[in-house]
Structures are given as C-alpha cells and as structure tokens.
Amino acid sequence: MEVKPDVKAFFDPQTNTISYVVKDPASDACAVVDSVMDIDYAAGRITYEHADEIIDYIQQNNLRLEWLIETHVHADHLSAAPYIQGKLGGKIGIGDQITVVQETFGKVFNEGTEFQRDGSQFDRLFKDGDTYQIGGMTAFAIHTPGHTPACMVHVIGDAAFVGDTLFMPDGGSARADFPGGDAGQLYDSIQKVLALPDDMRLFMCHDYGPGGREILWETTVATEKAENIHVGKGTSREDFIKFREERDATLAVPKLILPSLQVNMRAGDVPKTEDGKPMLKVPVNVI
Numbered sequence: 001m002e003v004k005p006d007v008k009a010f011f012d013p014q015t016n017t018i019s020y021v022v023k024d025p026a027s028d029a030c031a032v033v034d035s036v037m038d039i040d041y042a043a044g045r046i047t048y049e050h051a052d053e054i055i056d057y058i059q060q061n062n063l064r065l066e067w068l069i070e071t072h073v074h075a076d077h078l079s080a081a082p083y084i085q086g087k088l089g090g091k092i093g094i095g096d097q098i099t100v101v102q103e104t105f106g107k108v109f110n111e112g113t114e115f116q117r118d119g120s121q122f123d124r125l126f127k128d129g130d131t132y133q134i135g136g137m138t139a140f141a142i143h144t145p146g147h148t149p150a151c152m153v154h155v156i157g158d159a160a161f162v163g164d165t166l167f168m169p170d171g172g173s174a175r176a177d178f179p180g181g182d183a184g185q186l187y188d189s190i191q192k193v194l195a196l197p198d199d200m201r202l203f204m205c206h207d208y209g210p211g212g213r214e215i216l217w218e219t220t221v222a223t224e225k226a227e228n229i230h231v232g233k234g235t236s237r238e239d240f241i242k243f244r245e246e247r248d249a250t251l252a253v254p255k256l257i258l259p260s261l262q263v264n265m266r267a268g269d270v271p272k273t274e275d276g277k278p279m280l281k282v283p284v285n286v287i
Contacts, residue, residue, distance in 0.1 A: 001157070001158045001197055001199070001200070002157075002158075003025070003137055003156075003157030003158065004025060004157055004158050004159075005022050005023060005024060005025060005134075005137060005156050005157045005158075005159055006022070006023040006025055007020055007021070007022055007023075007159055007201075007203065007218075008020065008021040008023075008057060009203070009217055009218075010036075010050065010053060010054055010057075011215055011217070012036045012038075012050050012077065014038070015036060015076055015077035015206075015256065016076075016206050016207060016208050016215075017034065017036050017074075017076070017077045017205060017206055018034070018203070018204060018205060018206065018207065018217040019032065019033065019034050019035050019036055019050070019054060020032070020033040020034065020161065020203060021054060021057060021058060021063070022134065022156055022159065022161075023061075023063060024134050024135030024136055024137045026135065026136050026137075027064075027135035027136055028062060028063050028064045028135070029063070029064050029066050029134050029135025029136075029137075030058065030063045030064065030065055030066065030134065030135075031065070031066060031067035031068070031069055031090075031134045031139070031156070032054060032058075032065065032067070032068045032069065032081075032084060032090070033069045033071065033154065033161045033203075034069070034070060034071055034074070034079075034161075034163070034205050035050070035051055035054060035068065035079055035080040035081055035084055035268075036050045036051065036077050036078070036079070036080055037050070037051060037077075037078040037079060037080035037083060037263070037268065038050055038051075039078055039256065039259060041255070041256060041259060044280070046078075046270065046278075048080060048083055050080065051080035051083050051084050054080075054084065055084060055087050055088060058088060059088075064135075065084070065088040065089055065090040066090050066091070066133075066134055066135070067090055067091055067092075067093060067132065067134060067139075068081040068084060068085055068090050068091065068092045068093070069093050069094075069154055069161070070092070070093070070094040070122075070264070070267075071151065071152055071153070071154065071161060071162070071163025071164070071205060072094070072095065072147065072148045072150050072151040072152065072163050072164060073094070073098060073101045073148055073150055073261065073264045073265055074164075074205075074260055074264050075148075075178060075254050075256075075257045075260050075261060076206070076254040076255075076256055076257070076260060077256060077260060078256070078259060078260050078263045078264065078268070079263065079264050079267070079268035080268060081267060081268040082267060082268040082269055083268070091123035091124055092122050092123045092124070092267050092268070093122060093123060093124035093125070093126055093132070094119070094122050094124075094125065094126065094150060094152070094267070095125070095126050095127075095141070095143060095150040095151065095152040096119065096125035096126060096127050096150075097143070097145065097149040097150040098119045098122065098125065098150045098265070099117060099118060099119050099125075100149040100150065100180060101148060101149060101150050101180065101265055102115075102116075102117040102118075102119065102265050103117050104179050104180055105179070105261050105262075105265055106265075108179075108261075108283055108286050108287065109261075109262055109281050109283060110281070110283070111271075115266075115271075121265075121266050121267035121269065122267045126141035126152055127141070127143070128141065128142060128143035129141070129142070134156065137156055137157055139154055139155065139156040140154070140155040140156075141153075141154055142154075142155065142192055142193075143189075144162075144163070144165045144189035144190075144192060144193065145180075145182070145185045145186075145189060146165070146174075146176050146181060146182055146183065146184075146185035146186025146187070146188070146189045146190075147163070147164045147165060147174040147175065147176055147178070147181055147186055148164075148178060148180055148181060149180040149181075151163055151164065151165055151189065153165060153189075153192070153193055155196070155200075158197075158199070158200060158201055159200070159201045159202075159203060160193065160196060160200055160201065160202050160203065160221075161203045161205075162193055162202055162203065162204060162205070163205045164205050164206065165186070165189055165190060165193060166190060166193060166202065166204065166224060166228070166231075167204055167206065167207065167208075168204055168207055168210075168216050168217070168219055169219060169223055169224055169226075169227035169228045169229065169232065170210045170211070170213075170227075170229060171204075171207065171208065171210055171229075172228060172229045172230035172231075173186065173190060173228070173230040173231060173240075173244065174186070175244075175247075175248045175251055176244055176245075176248060177245075177248035177249070177251070183240065183241040183244040183245050183248075184237065184241050186240075186244065187231070187237045187240045187241065187244075188237075190231050193221070193224070194221060194224060194225050194231070196221050197221060198220065198221050198222035198225070199220055199221070199222065200220060200221045201218060201219075201220060202218070202219050202220060202221060202224060203217055203218055204216075204217045204218075204219075230243065230244070253287060257287065258280070258281075258282055258283070258287070259280050262280055262281065263280075
C-alpha cells in the first residue's frame with residue numbers, strides 16, 4: 001500500500017471497456033491492462049485506433065512497457081495485446097486457467113489440433129498468489145473465478161485491477177452464466193477483493209453509466225463494501241446466488257462474444273485459414 005502507481009485510463013465507448021497504463025512511480029516501467037482492438041463486426045474490419053492511443057501515450061511519456069495483462073478472456077471486446085507488443089515489446093500474461101477456457105471454446109469453434117490448448121500463446125500463465133515485477137513494483141495475481149474460470153485480480157501497490165469481478169457500486173457485479181461461470185464462485189471471489197485494505201483503489205474493466213451518470217472506473221474497497229448494490233452491506237452468499245442466477249437468465253448474449261472469444265483465447269491473435277487469411281467463425285445454435 002506504500003507504493004502508489006500512476007494509473008492512466010483509456011475508455012472505449014464502443015465496448016464500454018476501460019484499459020489502463022500502470023506506471024512504476026520510481027522508474028519508467030509500465031504495464032498495460034486489458035487493451036482493446038477495434039472491430040466493425042458487420043463489415044469484418046479490424047483497426048487499432050484505441051491501441052494506437054495507448055501506444056502514443058507510452059511513447060510520448062518515454063515509458064518502457066514490461067507487461068500486457070489480461071484480467072480474463074473477455075467476451076465483449078477483442079484484445080490488442082499482440083499489436084501493442086509488436087510495437088513496444090513486453091510480455092503477455094493471463095491466469096493459468098486459460099487452458100480450461102481454451103478447451104471449452106476450442107470445441108465450440110470446432111478448432112483443429114493445430115489450436116494449442118495449453119496456454120502457450122501467452123508469455124506467462126499466472127497461478128493464484130504469483131508475483132511479477134513492473135520496474136520496482138511487485139504485482140500480485142489473485143485467482144477470482146466465477147465470471148470465467150481464468151479471471152484474475154491484479155494488485156499493484158495500492159491499486160487493484162478487478163477485471164469483471166466487480167463493477168462500480170451502482171453497477172454491482174458481472175454475470176456468471178458463461179460456460180465455466182459460477183455465481184457461488186463469483187461471490188467467493190468478490191469476498192477476496194473486499195478483504196483487501198479499505199483504502200485500496202479498485203479499477204474496473206467496464207462501466208455502463210447506470211441511470212445516465214458519467215462513466216466512472218475508480219472506487220475503493222470501503223466504498224464497495226458499503227454501497228455495492230449486489231454485495232454491499234453484508235449480502236449473504238445464498239441471496240447473491242439467487243439474485244445473480246435470476247438476473248443472468250434475463251441477459252442478452254454480448255454482441256461481440258463470438259469474435260472476442262476466438263481472438264482472446266489466442267492471446268489477441270486473429271485465427272487464420274490454412275493459407276494464412278484472417279477468418280472468424282460463427283457457430284450456430286451453440287452459445
């Protein structure tokens with residue numbers, strides 16, 4: 001908690017995703033958390049405006065990129081990690097349960113044996129409790145399944161990047177009905193986050209501006225414990241599971257789930273045909 005990293009947020013209005021550049025205050029080292037690659041799904045066109053904004057910021061501030069962190073396999077946006085890595089270097093990291101996600105969705109998308117299901121597309125697979133360095137800062141990875149099996153919260157100094165485990169207090173929590181998701185696990189994972197120090201800064205991966213308010217992405221553990229509409233004020237595990245499962249049954253499938261899963265389980269690489277052409281699949285009546 002004595003280390004206070006500099007955190008720069010980048011909001012993508014197309015997917016309501018917030019990406020971050022996290023800088024060691026004592027050096028030029030930084031990490032990127034949950035980057036976004038732009039896609040016009042209807043046109044089948046991929047571009048990199050959002051990623052280029054992050055790259056420009058890092059270059060203009062003379063920073064050295066050491067890590068590209070994925071908090072989980074996102075179902076609502078495509079990662080730009082390999083694109084940024086190609087420009088600036090750094091290692092791509094994700095939770096080691098990515099292998100479970102790859103096995104599940106390898107079957108959904110009818111991937112052949114050439115698709116490796118061992119997480120080898122990533123440079124580092126984090127286990128619960130693993131640490132890594134960003135300059136002089138020690139970052140901690142906490143396994144927080146429930147939304148997906150591979151979800152991780154990354155604690156860096158007095159800042160925690162929670163992925164989709166939690167939303168802002170008036171947004172509540174993430175859904176738990178994707179393959180491998182579990183509302184009970186999500187509740188338990190949220191309790192891990194709420195057990196962090198009260199003044200720990202929490203940074204969200206998404207915000208949708210409930211009630212028309214401005215987009216926000218930073219809060220604290222104390223505020224979440226007191227005000228979160230799904231888990232605040234000591235909500236019981238039983239009540240949370242009942243609420244979460246009933247609510248999830250009413251939610252639509254994310255618009256970009258099909259391209260997102262295919263790309264993100266490959267560490268941000270777009271799948272290709274045998275002759276090397278980028279190509280996405282649309283499985284029918286599976287998801």
